Amino acid sequence: MNEQRGSTTQQSTADLARRLLAADSGGWSPEGVKALAAALGWAWQGTPDRPVLITGRPAGDARLRPVGTYEERHVDGESYVELAVPVALVAPDAAAQAAAFRAAREEVTEALGRPSVIGSHGDLGPFFDSGQPWGTPFVRWRGTPDTLELRAGRTGPELVLQPTDPAEDWFWRQGVGEEHSIGGFFGSNRDAANAGLGFPGGWTARSWETLTRSLADFLDALPTETTALGIRIAMPLYGRDGRGAPLLFDVVCGDRLAIACFARDEVDAAALGWGTVAEHPGTASIFDDDDPVWRVDAGGPGEPKGRALAEMLVATAKAAGVAEPTDLIIGGEASYVDGYHVTYYGLGLPTG
Structure with a gap:
């Protein structure tokens, strides 16, 4: 109480x-x-x-x-x-x-x-x-x-x-470059109080298992944290596949976490665990700018199964031809959240 x-x-x-x-x-x-x-x-x-x-x-x-x-x-x-x-x-x-x-x-x-x-x-x-x-x-x-x-x-x-x-x-x-040396995310605004604020270096996920762990930790707590902070994160993830770096996932989280998949048709998204809007009707109005066929509603605070979601994302990235974790890229637009510039230290992924 x-x-x-x-x-x-x-x-x-x-x-x-x-x-x-x-x-x-x-x-x-x-x-x-x-x-x-x-x-x-x-x-x-x-x-x-x-x-x-x-x-x-x-x-x-x-x-x-x-x-x-x-x-x-x-x-x-x-x-x-x-x-x-x-x-x-x-x-x-x-x-x-x-x-x-x-x-x-x-x-x-x-x-x-x-x-x-x-x-x-x-x-x-x-x-x-x-x-x-x-x-x-x-x-x-x-x-x-x-x-x-x-x-x-x-x-x-x-x-x-x-x-x-x-x-x-x-x-x-903590910005020493070792895997998992920094967790979470950090955002600052243009307040004069932030004059002289220093920012550590990040780290890079060097294996799929490392990325699976970092994604699991991030997704598991994300709707609880965004609800607590009163923010909405919209994070596109692009995947280099040898032919380019198309949009692969869209992670959107306010008071609930929803993830869309944009893998090419040769990827059997249903077999990897993705559903449609009919199976996840709560996502119908979330992805405003796109109409992804494949999506998942991961739930609100305390509900996401971070490890299972991370394993699904990693398996999908591999199936889509992403060769290594550094080929999964956070879209730069994810860095701007409600007037704050945010760095996602805990993911170990490049931003571009």
């Missing part, structure tokens, strides 16, 4: 967001963070390596993340790299989590304006923290010296105040 108490001024998510963004973190030193907690009216408890701030909020207490093994190379004097405050207790199913995140995002956006950064952390959150099985959406109001992030937490959405440089340095350093 969602126990978010957004109706009271003292406990609203919007009010908390304003207070966190205006707070002085004191360089994230122990003294500075204790002063921040006192200014917020929170009591300091726990141990030095597991400090907890007693907030009195219905959704639970705040957590501080001290600098440890994974954080130390990214800091410059900070003793802590984030303060996470739960804002709702939510049932564990994907639909409930997505709805609660979306509600919190809309409330904070109304208070602070559009976030400057949106995305999904993928299977690795900041400083190698594990994400949630249903999805890892986030939005950020980037600032200096601190950034406020709304993140998918263990029991529901959390507001996370963090020093900007350590988190961004960690992300930038």
Whole structure:
């Protein structure tokens, strides 16, 4: 059950967001963070390596993340790299989590304006923290010296105040080119707050099994994440087949995931698992600009079977003459989502 108490001024998510963004973190030193907690009216408890701030909020207490093994190379004097405050207790199913995140995002956006950064952390959150099985959406109001992030937490959405440089340095350093070194997707807009924002390099899927895994992870969580973020992704995928690079798939996802297949007639799409509009009537109005014969309705939050979908896409690409994963290309138009420029780091595919 969602126990978010957004109706009271003292406990609203919007009010908390304003207070966190205006707070002085004191360089994230122990003294500075204790002063921040006192200014917020929170009591300091726990141990030095597991400090907890007693907030009195219905959704639970705040957590501080001290600098440890994974954080130390990214800091410059900070003793802590984030303060996470739960804002709702939510049932564990994907639909409930997505709805609660979306509600919190809309409330904070109304208070602070559009976030400057949106995305999904993928299977690795900041400083190698594990994400949630249903999805890892986030939005950020980037600032200096601190950034406020709304993140998918263990029991529901959390507001996370963090020093900007350590988190961004960690992300930038993951661009080492190794397979799966970065997951999820990352989008930024033209907000002045993004001046100086750095972008890591990506990686390339070097085998079909690697691509199958990356597609499975992406598709499994996609409708939950797009629902939570309030966005619609339209991603054409082109396949080099020795004769050209025609449109092969169209992945469209808002509150549901639908995929179209445009393979040539020599590919037995039905045998590979594709259906028609008669079998997937919910897709009838999704592919506005084209009329694909072959399609699949993969469902809403929590419903897609990512591995099965990924295996179907890979098998279809091979049957269509795509020789290797690097011959599957994300259409450049997929990079533009609701005013944000998005990079799909977790897929390991080229964009063109």
